[in-house]
Amino acid sequence: MEENKKRDIDELLEKATFAAAIFNQYDQEQTDRIVRAVYKAGLNNRVRLAKMAAEETQMGKWEDKVKKNIVATQYVYENLKNQKTVGIISENEQTGIVEIAQPIGPILAVTPVTNPTSTTLFKILIALKSRNPIIISPHRRAANCSIEAARICYEAALSADAPEDCIQWISHGSREETQYLMQQEKLALILATGGAGLVHEAYSSGTPALGVGAGNVPVFIEKSADIPFAVDQLIRSKTFDNGTICASEQALVVEKEIAGMVKEEMKQQGAYFLNPEETEAVEKVAWSAGSQSMSPDIVGQPVGKIASMAGLHIPEGTTLLVAPLEKIGKEEPLSSEILAPILAFYEAADFDDAIRKCIDLNYHGGIGHTASIFSSDEEKIKKFSIMMNAGRIVVNMPSSQGAVGFMYNTLEPSLTLGCGTYGKNITTDNISARHLLNIQRITRRRMNERMVNLGFDIYFDEAADADKLEKEFNKNY
């Protein structure tokens, strides 16, 4: 990398380090004032930023991007506003533990092309709430709208007396520059949202990272489900922003017994079932054999455009393309994650077969992310959930809106969804401000009664085995 580019990045990080130092002096009230100003600015610009994002990326629907901006600002703010994130945040006389929240330091936020402005707004809010400066590295195809979102936030933050340079961005930066920044000692954390390669780079950089994993969300409409309701929720979710959310449903599994009814309902709600030739044609435009992943050309595209790319004639009012499939895995490209209004469809012999298919789908590129079920049978919901390897199992709700939290459940609103160790992440949580704090614990003397009563002499007697020690340790307890 050229020396002048390195110098620019070094300077950016030095400014962020200074901002971190200054931020450390702020109390809760000052911090909350900044967060409030920034959230309001983001919310006030929700439509303009959404239109910019749709225009620049040529993905999704601006109306749905408005909704994502609302999640990222209003809902996130409502969740954060009463949280203590500065100084002493809890005191427990009984345990003798006092918790102190400390900021972690400069954060690098890598933001995606699929949710550019919402992810930028979201990451800025959680960073500021935890008194951390943030540097935005936007996806190159969404640089203008992401930087505009960051600029609006920065202006609002300064108006509320935030530290200078608490929000910065890499203008038209290259992957190389982002990589260089990731490796710098002064950087505290990387919030990485993007493709697998990028997340891997973040984790390999030596800097702590909170990344996300890829999704390949199975949705199981179990036979006790309210079918018209389930289909309505599924289609709303899968077609939201033309399918750009990584928690959106990728494959529907139904038991044979109700498959006909589900299909009929789906057709009534605008789904178009592809025949084998049409499935092959869609596969050709939706899948990139070279990269062995979805083709960027169809991500977030309207169903009509995808159909015409594949040379299909579909009825007016079609909401979704549905590909009936049998195999799951590499040999069946459409069983993978496709962030577009294309859904795989599987018929299962019975409940156990349905679960087996969902396990295969879940483990085929979506491990740790999200799984969805529609059912009225509590036992089956639990069985399905235990069998899935997913940070979120959403029940009787649209998956894409359910996984991001707040609207359909009490999960924390977030645009960064942890996928656990199997998704190569450190947590399965919906990432929020609390993940951007170092919690210090003051601990006061609280002697362990059993240890004091037993004393240590008994341990010097080699004849005292583990069973005896356990019994004595817990005597009269």
Add this chain to the structure above:
Amino acid sequence: MNLRTESTGELVVCHLSGRLDTIVSLALEPKIDQITPPVKQMDFDFSEVDYISSSFLRICLKKFKELGEGNFWISSPKPDIKKVFKIAGLEKLVKG
């Protein structure tokens, strides 16, 4: 105001006080810049400083670079302010 100076030969002690926010820093910078040779050493007495902004941090760094290590220092900062310099990676500017 936020600045009172005291000169002894080649050393000038700048007694700073209060909140050195962005606006105050902008006002102070030209006054500090006016302190020119024969001054060779500068001591920023921080004992009365309650808050420091990025702008003032930059003024400190500028003076440190101009005068060189050993000739510019910040003395007696309150613990909160000492921590600011530590986090900023500028602990070499602080004496004590």
